[in-house]
Every structure is written in structure tokens, then in C-alpha cells.
Amino acid sequence: MRILVTGGAGYIGSHTARALLENGHKVWVLDNLSRGHKEAVQRTVGLDRLTIASLHDTDRLVQILTLQEIELVIHLAAFSLVGESQKQPEMYFRNNVGGSQSLISAMHQANVKKLIVSSTTAVYGTPSQMPITESFERAPVNQYGQTKLEMELSLEHAASQNDLAVVALRYFNAAGAHPNGDLGEDHDPETHLIPITLQVALGQREHLTIFGNDYATPDGTCVRDYVHVCDLAAAHICAMDVLRNGTVQYFNIGTGAGTSVSEVLDACRKVSGHPIPSVDGIRRSGDPDILYADNSKAVSELNWSPKYTSIEQIVETAWRWHSDSPNGYRSG
Ligand SMILES: NC(=O)c1ccc[n+]([C@@H]2O[C@H](COP(=O)([O-])OP(=O)(O)OC[C@H]3O[C@@H](n4cnc5c(N)ncnc54)[C@H](O)[C@@H]3O)[C@@H](O)[C@H]2O)c1
Structure with missing residues (x-):
């Protein structure tokens, strides 16, 4: 087409x-x-x-x-x-x-x-x-x-x-990013959790700020899909x-599964091999505790299902992109 x-x-x-x-x-x-x-x-x-x-x-x-x-x-x-x-x-x-x-x-x-x-x-x-x-x-x-x-x-x-x-x-x-490592996330300013966390591992930020650890979730941090x-x-x-x-x-x-900020941080530490220090910050206004999808309509009617089902798999592709291209597309 x-x-x-x-x-x-x-x-x-x-x-x-x-x-x-x-x-x-x-x-x-x-x-x-x-x-x-x-x-x-x-x-x-x-x-x-x-x-x-x-x-x-x-x-x-x-x-x-x-x-x-x-x-x-x-x-x-x-x-x-x-x-x-x-x-x-x-x-x-x-x-x-x-x-x-x-x-x-x-x-x-x-x-x-x-x-x-x-x-x-x-x-x-x-x-x-x-x-x-x-x-x-x-x-x-x-x-x-x-x-x-x-x-x-x-x-x-x-x-x-x-x-x-x-x-x-x-x-x-x-x-995440393309598994080939040549396409990925490059936003300015960057506001998404995984790139920001990996920027700490790359020495581009001192630490990750976790905005709130008293949400009604198993580990107290926000859960997203x-x-x-x-x-x-x-x-x-x-x-x-x-x-x-x-x-x-x-x-x-969406994948239909929720992952907390702490779980994303743990995955980024494991994949990058960097301790990635974090500090606790205050809640941002309007952040719900938990958001995740019921994707059954997409699965049954679109015949779609996610191939990347663990946060570590997703972070691995992001880490490849960010570590190969620490300045995004400006890295050449
Ligand atoms: N990134 C996410 O997690 C997410 C989640 C839900 C929905 N979305 C939606 O997905 C879409 C893509 O998101 P993304 O993360 O790739 O954003 P992005 O900023 O990386 O890409 C958006 C692109 O649109 C272009 N653009 C913006 N306004 C334009 C205009 N008036 N004319 C022509 N081009 C214009 C920008 O230059 C940019 O290349 C957006 O519609 C966004 O709202 C994104």
C-alpha cells in the first residue's frame, strides 16, 4: 500500500x-x-x-x-x-x-x-x-x-x-528502541523514565529522582504499562x-502488565551494570497510582500481541541505543 x-x-x-x-x-x-x-x-x-x-x-x-x-x-x-x-x-x-x-x-x-x-x-x-x-x-x-x-x-x-x-x-x-541500535528515543527535553534513568548510567545525570514512594502500589512507586x-x-x-x-x-x-518505577530502575541497573543512584522526590500532581491496559480487544480483533513482555528485554534495547548513541541522533 x-x-x-x-x-x-x-x-x-x-x-x-x-x-x-x-x-x-x-x-x-x-x-x-x-x-x-x-x-x-x-x-x-x-x-x-x-x-x-x-x-x-x-x-x-x-x-x-x-x-x-x-x-x-x-x-x-x-x-x-x-x-x-x-x-x-x-x-x-x-x-x-x-x-x-x-x-x-x-x-x-x-x-x-x-x-x-x-x-x-x-x-x-x-x-x-x-x-x-x-x-x-x-x-x-x-x-x-x-x-x-x-x-x-x-x-x-x-x-x-x-x-x-x-x-x-x-x-x-x-x-525501548529498535533492536538494530540505530533508531531510538531522542527527545529534548527528555521526560520519559527509561531514557532518563539510563542517562544516569551514562554519566549525563547525577541521579534519578523518584517522584513519590507512597502510592498505593506494592513498592510505593507508580505503576505503568x-x-x-x-x-x-x-x-x-x-x-x-x-x-x-x-x-x-x-x-x-499496551502489554496488559504494570511495572513500577522501582522495577524499571532495577532493570536499568541490571542491564547497564551501573549502580544508578536515586533520590526520593515529592509526588507530581495528577500522577495516578496505577495505569495498565486491558489489551484483549487488540489481541482478539487485531491479532496483535506484544513480543517484548519483560521490562528487562525492553531496557536492553534502550540501553543498546543510548550507549551507542549517547547524544541521540547527533552522535552520528
Ligand atoms: N511516546 C509515548 O509514550 C506516547 C504515548 C501515547 C501516545 N503517543 C502519541 O504518539 C505520537 C508520536 O509520539 P512520539 O513519542 O513519537 O513523539 P515525537 O515527538 O518523537 O514525534 C512526533 C513527531 O511529530 C512531528 N510534528 C509535531 N507537530 C507537527 C506538525 N504540526 N506538523 C508536522 N509534524 C509535526 C515532530 O516533529 C515529531 O517528529 C504522538 O501523537 C503522541 O501523542 C506517544
């Missing part, structure tokens, strides 16, 4: 682009490089398949969709830092909601009917029950989650109006088979 990946220069987008190529698809990337890396595109689809443009440039989107005869769009381009979204909500709404609406309009003009998008566990907010199923109420507790909810609502409207076929994958915590980025990428391939016109279908993409 001929596929356009928006945000294909980013962390999950680059792994998804590679997985698509490996499955025999023809892939183009659209990214404004505000948060992504040209090098990541060079290592996947190649720079001749990269359009450097913003989602807001609807005419440019129509042009590339038409020129390349795109059949399916995989839409990952967005801003995704919770803290930043609280400080700059307008910027988040403009990028994540306005950008998605521009894409929907361009697809309508170019008569492209298939769309797979990145949504997030943040749309659920802080559910009182675990595991989280797709039927849980959407009740985001931060602006980032709110923008993704608005995107989902825009898609529901567009699917019914334009006969669009949409799958929205609600990712849990993306983690870490899903390997290659497993996330594979979910997009599986989703291609279930697209149905006029509908938005939602799937949780």
Missing part, C-alpha cells in the same frame, strides 16, 4: 515507518522537524521520501496525497508533553486538534479514506479500576489528554460525514486489516 506517515521523523513514527517498509509498503514521511530528526528519516524511508511541512499546510498535504497516490495515512504528528501542555494549552490545541483537522480536510479533498492515528491512555484520565478497557469513560485530567480526546471526537464526526475508515490506537507508555516501540509499530500493520468505512475503532495498545 502507498502510505503517508505524519510525524515519521519522531520516536514512534520512525519505528513505524521502518516496520511498514519491512512489510513491503511504499512509505512517505511528512514532518515539520519541530521535535523529530532528519537522521531518523534517513535511516528509514530516505530523505527523498521526506516532506518537511506542517500539518497546518493543508494545500501541501493535498498535494502530496494526490501526487504520491496515497491510500492510507498513519497520523502520529503531535506534541505530547503533559507538563508543556498545561503551560501552553493553546499551542497544544492548535497543533494536535487543529493539525488533525487540517489533515482530515486534506484527506477529504484528495479522496483518501483510510486513517490510523495515535491516541493515548491520557484520554482516560485517572480511572478508579484496572485494567483499562476501551469502553472506559474518556475523562482526561490534563490538556494533552484533552487535545487527544478532541481529536478523537473530530475523527468520529469526519468518519460519519466523509465515510472515512479510522483506527485510533491508544498507546500506553512507549519504551511499558510497551515496546516495535510492538507499537507492529500494531499499525495489524490495524490496516480492520479499517471499516464510516467508523472509528479504538484499541488499547
